[in-house]
Amino acid sequence: MRHPLHALCPYFAMFPEDFARSRITEYTVPGDLVLDPFSGRGTTLLEALLLGRSAAATDVNPVAYCVTGAKAEAPTLPEVSERLSALEDDFVGHPHEELQAQRLGLSSFFRSAFYWATLHQLLYLRRALRWRKDSCDRFIAALCLGSLHGERDKRTKYFSNQMPRTISTKPEYSVRYWRANRLRPHKRDVFAILRERAMYRLAGERPALTGRVALADARDAARVFPDIRGQAKVVVTSPPYYDVTNFEEDQWLRLWFLGYSPRPTYGSISRDDRHVRKAAYWKFLAEAWQGISPLVAGDAVLVCRLGGRGLGVGELKRGLLQSLTHAFPGARLVRAPQQSPIHNRQTRSFRPGSTGCRYEWDFVLELGAPGAG
Helix, strand or coil: CCCHHHHCCCCCCCCCHHHHHHHHHHHCCCCCEEEECCCCCCHHHHHHHHCCCEEEEEECCHHHHHHHHHHHCCCCHHHHHHHHHHHHHHHHCCCHHHHHHHHHCCCHHHHHHCCHHHHHHHHHHHHHCCCCCCHHHHHHHHHHHHHCCECCCCCCCCCCCECCCCCCCCHHHHHHHHHHCCCCCCCCCHHHHHHHHHHHHCCCCCCCCCCEEEECCHHHHHHHCHHHCCCEEEEEECCCCECCCCHHHHCHHHHHHCCCCCCCCCCCCCCCCCCCCHHHHHHHHHHHHHHHHHHEEEEEEEEEEECECCCCHHHHHHHHHHHHCCCCCCCEECCCCEEEECCCCHHHHCCCCCCCCCEEEEEEEECCCCCCC
């Protein structure tokens, strides 16, 4: 049965939990360390913890760090309830003139996306939650990210006007869409929705172990986790696909909630999540494998789901093997690549006819001893 924490926050281009579960079970035993240097929404980490494995993960995307970290150290329901009550009491006494000034200083997108009272609550939580340092606040922030935008015509748990739930459409496009369809934001009580979602997400048994997550580039993995060198028995991961998606653009609204720009940006956080030159893409992956190599055991296995716009399985295979050459000279495929179609193309509801990566491929490799570095 699916653990409730898996769906803490919808996420574009994610692999299913049974994919991670089957590979972790196949290549590790309880107590082994599982590593994911591109954690995304934390599927690999959570499955590893549920299976009694240790887990470590990195991601340069603050949204991914927040969501994965919320799963790595899930608080108890009483802890979340107490914190939400304290936050709500403080919100009631907060100067609303200040929140109104912040709201009016934002672009027309925000006034069309959120009912004014809902936006006041979000503005307060945006400033109050210490998601980088506190595990309970990080969990609440992840709940906020999961409800920040979505198909409000289907569910009442979303705070926004009608939007896709996995990505944030651009401000100008969104406003035109809402005006053309005469859509106005509905009033949502953020604190009530967060309480309801916390009760559901924390209803399952919490993992006995906690994981370790760093807001860091995969190339710096050995630096941020110096005490687990040579311990990772399996790496289960899915790097950003070539020329397909850019988290700074596609998750800009969630990034805004975490304290970043109120508009989509590209390059202010990372320049490595979408390359338009293949050489630069494979160079990035080569550097990422070098970054994790000190953490990997000599008999480790890499399970890698990969895709890219206009890249067939042959080119993906060659590029992946070549990118591994310096970090793991003895890397070799242990089975034929497996294809799976990409089903979750929710952008079609806002961007009809959108095209991109149609298939992704799963590669399993024995890494052998890491190279000299």
